[in-house]
Amino acid sequence: MNIVVLVKQVPDSGAERTLKSDDWTVDRASASNVINEMDEYAIEEALRITEAQGGEVTILTVGPDRATESIRKALSMGPNGAVHVVDDAIAGSDAVQTSAVIAAALNTLEWDLVLAGAEATDGRVQVVPHMIAERLGVPALTGARKLTVDGDTRTIERQTDEGYEVVQATGKAVVSVWDTINEPRYPSFKGIMAAKKKPVKSLSLADLxxxxxxxxxxxxxxxxxxxxxxxxxxxxxxxxxxxxxGVRLVEFLAVEKFV
Known part of the structure; x- marks a missing residue:
């Protein structure tokens, strides 16, 4: 089974994040950039599937040159290689445009399953996996807290506020996961060294x-x-x-409409 994991480099949510005053987009150049947290859970899930069933894991990233840092971090966890879509014209793209670029990149690869985090910590729109599935004409199994791959069948437990829903599809699919699905592994020293030699293919918009x-x-x-x-x-x-x-506390809660 060949699995592609979508990985985005985002400003560290634990550090100060700012917007650029000229176009009000996130100031990524001056930020401390890391792998989007949810994507690490997607990487871990892909590795567990291929370790159990065989196959390869490929990282797919759309971003500027500095995103290579996050690609190497992702590869140190165990994936086999990566594809980096890098083009200055992509800067400032919205979710619709980004999904088009990712779908075009996926069309250049051989894959059985696409995994992604349920959301990115910078945009938090939670729609890109759905859009990619729509563009590719494959099922979208989104918001998974559990994923089971049995032959050609993919089954997830979709996390909801009330509990979970069981959603199933056959064949190729796009799956997005929450941080309740597993616990990502830490890269080993051996993995960090090996990541430096793993292939990273760069693609431009013209290539796609x-x-x-x-x-x-x-x-x-x-x-x-x-x-x-x-x-x-x-x-x-x-x-x-x-x-x-006690009386004053109740009065305060009443004014704030808590009671």
Missing amino acids: GVAADAVGGANARTTVLAGQPRPPRQSGTRVPDEGEG
Whole structure:
């Protein structure tokens, strides 16, 4: 079984993140960039499947040159190789455009299953896996907390607020996973060294047959018009208890419409 895992490099959610003032997109150049957390769970799931059933895992990334750092980190976990779609014209693309580029890249590969994180921590739109499946004409098994591959059948438990749904498909499929599906492994020293020698194929938009004027911020379907920094946190309200603390607390909760 050949599995392609979609990996995105994103600004570290544990560090300060800012927007550029000229186009209000995420300032990635000055950020501490890492693998999107959810994608690590997708990598782990792909490795577990191929370790049990045989096959290869390929990483697919769309991003600038610096995304190579995250590709090598992903490869150190155990995948066999990677494909890096890199083209300056892609900068600022929205989810619709990004899904078109990824689908075009997947059409150049031999694969049985595509795995991805359920969301990226920078955009958090949760729609790209669905869009890719639609463009490829294959089932979308999204939001998985469990994935079972039995021959040509793929079955997931789709995580919901109330519990889970069982969704099944046959043949090729796009699967997105949540962080409840497994626990990603840490790269070993051997894996880190081996990752330096694993093949990474670079593709441009021209290689994929995608027109430059079909992607990029200038051609995006969505635009951020303005932005401002998050306001500083305000100090809370302290209620000294002089015998009426309970009453004052209830009054405060009533004003804030908690009760």
